[in-house]
Structures are given as C-alpha cells and as structure tokens.
Amino acid sequence: MNISQLxxxxxxxxxxxxxxxxxxxxxxxxxxxxxxxxIPLIIIGLFILLNKKEDKIEQINYGGGK
Numbered sequence: 001m002n003i004s005q006l007x008x009x010x011x012x013x014x015x016x017x018x019x020x021x022x023x024x025x026x027x028x029x030x031x032x033x034x035x036x037x038x039i040p041l042i043i044i045g046l047f048i049l050l051n052k053k054e055d056k057i058e059q060i061n062y063g064g065g066k
Contacts, residue, residue, distance in 0.1 A: 005048055012045025 019038035023031050
C-alpha cells in the first residue's frame with residue numbers, strides 16, 4: 001500500500017465520520033445534508049484503502065501485439 005493511498009483514504013474516512021457526527025450533534029434541522037456528503041465520502045475512502053490493483057505494475061509487451 002502506498003503512503004499516499006493510506007493518507008488520502010484515512011482522511012476521507014475520518015472526514016466522513018466527522019461529518020456524520022456533526023450532523024447528529026448540531027441542533028439545527030437543515031444539517032442532515034451532511035449525511036448525504038458523508039456516506040459517499042466514507043465509501044470512496046474505503047475503496048481507496050482497500051484497492052490492491054493500484055499497487056501492481058503492468059509489464060510492457062514489446063512483441064508487436066501478437
């Protein structure tokens with residue numbers, strides 16, 4: 001796992017959980033839209049953290065396409 005992949009994934013997941021926590025702690029009625037932003041943020045952050053294909057390097061084929 002790359003360090004950049006780890007940092008970005010953790011920031012997104014932690015940020016999503018903070019947004020969900022803020023939506024429940026604030027007493028206003030119009031802060032529920034924070035959940036709409038938090039859930040996709042957590043899903044994308046988890047996808048970045050769990051993506052293993054990014055670490056693989058494909059070999060270049062110089063055979064002429066055969």
